[in-house]
Amino acid sequence: MVFDRFFDRSNSEEVTEDMETEPATQATGDGDSPLDSPPAPQSQLGETYDIDEQKTSSIGGKQAITETTQEGTVAGPFVREMFEAGVETPSAPLWIGYDKDPQRGFREVPLRFDSLFRHIWITGTTGYGKTTALLNMMVQWAYSGYGFTYFDPKGRDSRELLRKLPEHRLEDVVWIEPGSTTHEKTIGMNFLEVPECETREELENEIENRVENLKAVFDTSDYWGINMEAITESMARAMMKSEKPFSIIDMYFTLLNAERREDFALDVEDPYIREFCLEIANMEEETIRPLLKRIKSWVENSVIRRIIAHRESTIDFRDIIDNDRIVIVRTPVENTDIKKMVTLGVMRNLWSAIQHRSYERDTDPDPYFVLCDEFDDIASDNLDVESMLARARSMRLSVTLASQYPSQFDEDTLKAMQNNCDNLLAFSVNDVDDAQLLMKRFQGYTAEDLISTDQYKAWTKLPLEGGRYSEPVLINSFPPYPPLRSTETVDDIIEQSLERYGTDPLTDAEILQNLIYSDANEAANPTKILDETMAEALRTVQIREGVREANGWVEVTAVDEELVARLEKTEPEIDYAYEDLPDVRDASRLIEVDLQNDEIVARLTDEGEELVRPKTGTVGSAGGTSHDAVLLDTEVALTERGFSVEILEQDGSEQPDAVATHPDHDVVFNIEAETTTPDRPAKVLQNLKRAHEEDRIPIFVVRPGESETQVASRVENILSKPLHERSDGTEQFYNCDEIVTFGGGATAHGGVTAVRPQTTDANRTV
Secondary structure, three states: HHHHHHHOOOOOOOOOOOOEEEOOOEOOOOOOOOOOOOOOEOOOOOOOOOOOOEEEEEEOOOEEEEEEOOOOOEEEEEHHHHHHHHHHOOOEEEEEEEEEEOEEEEEEEEHHHHHHHHOOOEOOOOOOOOHHHHHHHHHHHHHHOEEEEEOOOOOOOHHHHHHHHHHHHHHHEEEEEEOOOOOEEOOOOOOOOOOOOOHHHHHHHHHHHHHHHHHHHHHOOOOOHHHHHHHHHHHHHHHHHOOOOOOOOHHHHHOOOHHHHHHHHOOOOOOOHHHHHHHOOOOOHHHHHHHHHHHHHHHHOHHHHHHHOOOOOOOOHHHHHHHOOOEEEEEOOOOHHHHHHHHHHHHHHHHHHHHHHHHOOOOOOOEEEEEEHHHHOOOOOOHHHHHHHHHHHHHHHEEEEEEOOOOOHHHHHHHHHHHHEEEEOOOOOOHHHHHHHHHHHOOOOOOOHHHHHOEEEEEOEEEEEEEHHHEEEEEEOOOOOOOOOOOOOOHOOOOOHHHHHHEOOOOOOHHHHHHOOOOOHHHHHHHHHHHHHHHHHHHHHHHOOOOOOOOOOEHHHHHHHHHHHHHHHOOOOOOHHHHHHHHHHHOOOOOEEEEEEEEEEEEEOHHHHHHHOOOOOOOOOHHOOOHHHHHHHHHHHHHOOOEEEOOOOOOOOOOOOOEEOOOOOEEEEEEEEOOHHOOOOOHHHHHHHHHHHHOEEEEEEEEOOOOOOOOHHHHHHOOOOOOOEEEOEEOOOOOOOOOOOHHHHHHHHOOEEEOOOOOOOOOOOO
């Protein structure tokens, strides 16, 4: 038989009974003695398994299977020892299963270590043992001290893996989970970042590798063309050679209009690249649009946007392979664009690092392993599987690809896997086409043999000496390696990994603020915000000192105090140093500075006057001249009393007329100028409601009526109890001036607009 030849055993060997069951506990002493709990089972490294053993079954005298209370069936003590043997023998075989037979007993099934670099292909339908096989493989490599990268598109099994890794390998875990809102930190990856290089040739190689990676990430059959490739190449080369820390999101905002493209081109130092960048600046928008369309879908996706906006990578792929890191890429998202982009980004950068390592060393480098579960979900032409599989062998990179539906791969990918994955482990599949395709490897057996294969059994050929393979064999896969820790500890492990290798997630404000070529950048620039807020603070001080109308000089110390108070309330995220404020003031086009009576004083320039002039807006909700006059008078009155007031430009959205803060009160005040709304009580109540929902205090401002308090009393009455109650006891509510709709209104499918029949000559609506 195949196993006898493989292990060099003869049929004359004594064989033990096929299956023996041993309880997890046993009685000691006399019949009245309680059961003694056995010592908790431990790994070879002394770590306690997180299991409650019930019974262990032996196969051929080997304790192969253990039943537990919480984890179900797990690998028995003998199998665990096999998996952990790599601690002493790193180049031990990879154990993938066993054979049991009444005559031959228990036979372990290994893949020889040198055969692993001829790659592994695992297939099978869900629930038949494919993912368990992957997890068991990774546990063995972890004990052997090797590094590996695991792509988990489903997002379920990577967390389970963290329960199984030996304690001493947890510091090597690099957790990549783009878009997660569960964790405080995330991995930063800049696809345009180039590592430090000792020579120009080395730098050029790194740049070209990243250009190819970027084209692979961008390339889709829907958009890709000659112009798109040429633009991507030159823009990427220019950005990677620049001293500025560009990211992919900068490419989008730079390409977005001709003026920015020209500004970028003029900044390019390499004259040969600059020439084509200038040509890009002059291209018609229709020529640029395909590439913009591709990146636009990423920029507008909040998850991808936060991936491509990082300016500094927090992980170094060369460090990962040189130091045997364990990279776990978890992408449990429905968006296939995200899955493929992250997979491509990690895989191709990892492959670049593997190749670069091979160029430097004359001796064999340490092995590194890559495993892709659900490979049919993330495979693409741009992954360049054929080249990677063909060349990885000589670079000591072993690739394991797991899939459910082999017949759904495109022809080139399938051919590459068939030609380069010499180790096939085929669990049962449901589809006849898949079964026929796979069983071509196993002569003498049919598609029906594979379809009818039981759970946790797989067809394979065993690697022999001299690069030969055995006849087809049907093996039993091992149960899962038991966990070493509880499910509750997994999040702590992830947080510790992200603390070591991650960074704070980018906010949208930070992304806009850091853009290198963008109008949005100018709007969010911290220096610009400081400059404009300083001008507004200066105007406030002028009002307090009664010199606003003449644009009089005021001391800068008072301006700086007002500026600090404003920033604390309205722009707390702005990072600035107090000692830098004189430099901001001196460089400002909004402020004029002078020295008078040994005091530094300032006033607004014409440009500053225009900037700080209150603008109430032109939309209907902005009010008219009388409304603006009330606001300006209110601003003066409150400012003189120590408030900082900002009159808001109305844009049609729900916002107050102005807001105010005071250093003695830790609250924001909503200012509502009520010039016409006293005749529209519902509007007054809506303004009150808005302030309440925003946790602010409303200040209602009115002009005097026929008497000093007439209008103010009217507003007070609207805001006070009781409700208007008729003589018959019914309560009457104020009518809003908006139409009441349900489900989008009468013009929407299934929507309703509320109306009330006209009963008098008055046109009253609900």
